[in-house]
Amino acid sequence: MPLPRGVRAIGHQVIEAIWRIGIASRFLALTLLHSGLSWRRFQLIVKELFSSGVMSLIIIGVAGTFVGMVLGLQGYETLKRYGSESALGSLVALSLVRELGPVLAALLFASRAGSAMTAEIGLMKATEQIAAMEMMAVNPVARVVAPRFWAGVISMPLLAAIFSAMGVFGGYLVGVVLIGVDAGSFWSQMQAAVDVREDIVNGIIKSVVFGIVVTLIALFEGFDAPPTAEGVSGATTRTVVESSLAILMLDFILTAFMFRGV
Amino acid sequence: MPAETLVEIRDVNFAYDNRAILKGINMSFDKGKVIAIMGGSGCGKTTLFRLIGGALKPSRGEVRISGKVIHELDERELYEMRCEMGVLFQFGALFTDMSVFDNVAFQLREHSNLPEELIRDLVMMKLNAVGLRGTHDLMPAELSGGMARRVALARTVALDPMLILYDEPFAGLDPISLSVVGQLIRKLNDALGSTSVIVTHDVQESLKIVDYVYFIADGVIRAEGTPEQIRASNDPFVHQFVHGEVDGPIPFHYAGQSSYAQDLGVQS
Numbered sequence: 001m002p003l004p005r006g007v008r009a010i011g012h013q014v015i016e017a018i019w020r021i022g023i024a025s026r027f028l029a030l031t032l033l034h035s036g037l038s039w040r041r042f043q044l045i046v047k048e049l050f051s052s053g054v055m056s057l058i059i060i061g062v063a064g065t066f067v068g069m070v071l072g073l074q075g076y077e078t079l080k081r082y083g084s085e086s087a088l089g090s091l092v093a094l095s096l097v098r099e100l101g102p103v104l105a106a107l108l109f110a111s112r113a114g115s116a117m118t119a120e121i122g123l124m125k126a127t128e129q130i131a132a133m134e135m136m137a138v139n140p141v142a143r144v145v146a147p148r149f150w151a152g153v154i155s156m157p158l159l160a161a162i163f164s165a166m167g168v169f170g171g172y173l174v175g176v177v178l179i180g181v182d183a184g185s186f187w188s189q190m191q192a193a194v195d196v197r198e199d200i201v202n203g204i205i206k207s208v209v210f211g212i213v214v215t216l217i218a219l220f221e222g223f224d225a226p227p228t229a230e231g232v233s234g235a236t237t238r239t240v241v242e243s244s245l246a247i248l249m250l251d252f253i254l255t256a257f258m259f260r261g262v
Numbered sequence: 263m264p265a266e267t268l269v270e271i272r273d274v275n276f277a278y279d280n281r282a283i284l285k286g287i288n289m290s291f292d293k294g295k296v297i298a299i300m301g302g303s304g305c306g307k308t309t310l311f312r313l314i315g316g317a318l319k320p321s322r323g324e325v326r327i328s329g330k331v332i333h334e335l336d337e338r339e340l341y342e343m344r345c346e347m348g349v350l351f352q353f354g355a356l357f358t359d360m361s362v363f364d365n366v367a368f369q370l371r372e373h374s375n376l377p378e379e380l381i382r383d384l385v386m387m388k389l390n391a392v393g394l395r396g397t398h399d400l401m402p403a404e405l406s407g408g409m410a411r412r413v414a415l416a417r418t419v420a421l422d423p424m425l426i427l428y429d430e431p432f433a434g435l436d437p438i439s440l441s442v443v444g445q446l447i448r449k450l451n452d453a454l455g456s457t458s459v460i461v462t463h464d465v466q467e468s469l470k471i472v473d474y475v476y477f478i479a480d481g482v483i484r485a486e487g488t489p490e491q492i493r494a495s496n497d498p499f500v501h502q503f504v505h506g507e508v509d510g511p512i513p514f515h516y517a518g519q520s521s522y523a524q525d526l527g528v529q530s
Contacts, residue, residue: 135344138368
């Protein structure tokens with residue numbers, strides 16, 4: 001008996017998704033294989049570091065400050081009920097370093113730099129720039145994809161660190177400067193609670209993983225985009241949606257392993 | 263002394279899925295000549311162009327350049343061969359994140375270890391040859407369509423290629439730019455001693471500058487000859503194409519699955 005149409009459609013979607021994951025994995029392998037040129041001519045990576053990393057600094061800094069300010073407000077209101085306002089520093093710092101820094105910085109990076117990478121490569125393909133490069137005996141994976149990939153992987157943990165630092169500053173601004181929590185206890189509680197190995201290194205590992213995944217999705221979607229206006233716009237949307245979901249799912253998995261010892 | 267053959271296309275067949283695009287194409291391009299491949303939209307010109315460039319593999323037959331079968335080359339050999347080729351894409355395909363200078367210098371920087379001063383001189387010479395030395399600081403977005411095509415032409419000949427492929431070089435150009443690009447194609451070919459292949463449907467401009475013409479329709483060569491032979495041809499297909507007539511063997515309507523009456527619902 002043939003399966004109902006809806007079930008077949010779901011099956012088709014699942015098979016399609018697995019195919020795409022397979023092709024994306026091969027794309028990653030190819031990118032790593034052709035990374036030599038990027039490291040030999042480091043200025044190629046530096047150029048991309050500027051457009052994906054440096055150009056994201058403002059949005060990361062502003063967003064980090066506001067997230068820290070909200071944490072300061074909400075944290076103070078909750079901690080006050082238990083008479084532990086002095087723990088505000090550790091609450092703000094741990095929330096940012098463990099979770100909010102890597103996750104929110106990656107979501108912002110996917111929306112700003114990831115979508116830009118997809119659109120740029122998709123349009124390069126639509127305007128035959130990629131084909132032209134190949135006909136000039138220049139491998140587009142080595143020349144276009146690999147430098148952007150490494151720039152994304154390098155800039156992501158740095159942006160997450162800046163996000164967390166700005167968040168701590170925002171939390172300090174609200175908690176200490178505006179509300180009046182004691183500055184000494186704010187900083188000393190933070191210093192005592194945050195562990196380098198447990199918190200900071202795990203946060204860095206998370207942001208490196210997010211950097212790899214977001215940049216890979218952005219580059220793959222751009223390279224795979226149908227060379228039409230509709231194709232490029234669809235690919236850009238998919239980059240943001242897939243990256244956001246991947247970040248949140250991976251965050252759960254990584255958190256489970258790192259902080260619960262699953 | 264007979265001219266030396268640079269490109270030889272033997273019994274080339276190509277199909278996308280089960281749809282045959284090219285059926286048993288045979289062509290040969292002699293060194294130093296400018297050859298046009300003409301035909302209506304969708305006749306397989308661009309597919310043939312990609313087969314010559316090694317971007318596609320024929321389902322049967324072979325394309326030989328300088329005696330080497332293109333689709334049998336490995337990646338390194340193919341890239342070596344492509345260093346000897348120049349390709350001008352339909353709308354230039356200039357790299358939009360680079361200046362005019364960097365676009366023309368791109369291949370020189372990628373494929374040579376020449377000092378920057380020498381690259382600068384070479385780029386200026388190429389830009390001077392297309393009359394656009396003064397634009398070297400501009401970005402591609404600041405150029406008109408005709409200027410962008412000329413810059414792309416300068417980039418195409420940056421490494422003095424032995425074979426230059428042009429994909430619709432006249433598309434979307436005003437009459438003056440069209441004439442300028444046409445003359446440049448001929449002059450550059452003769453100055454470099456290259457062989458040029460122009461894939462186009464611009465009959466009048468092409469016939470002014472080429473040495474030999476192939477007409478493709480429905481995946482086969484329908485006619486070939488020198489521009490004089492083509493102009494004098496009584497073949498109904500060539501006549502319709504050269505004179506741009508509406509009536510003739512090339513149909514106006516794309517063949518559908520059902521008849522017009524069926525589509526309008528007046529006949530079952």
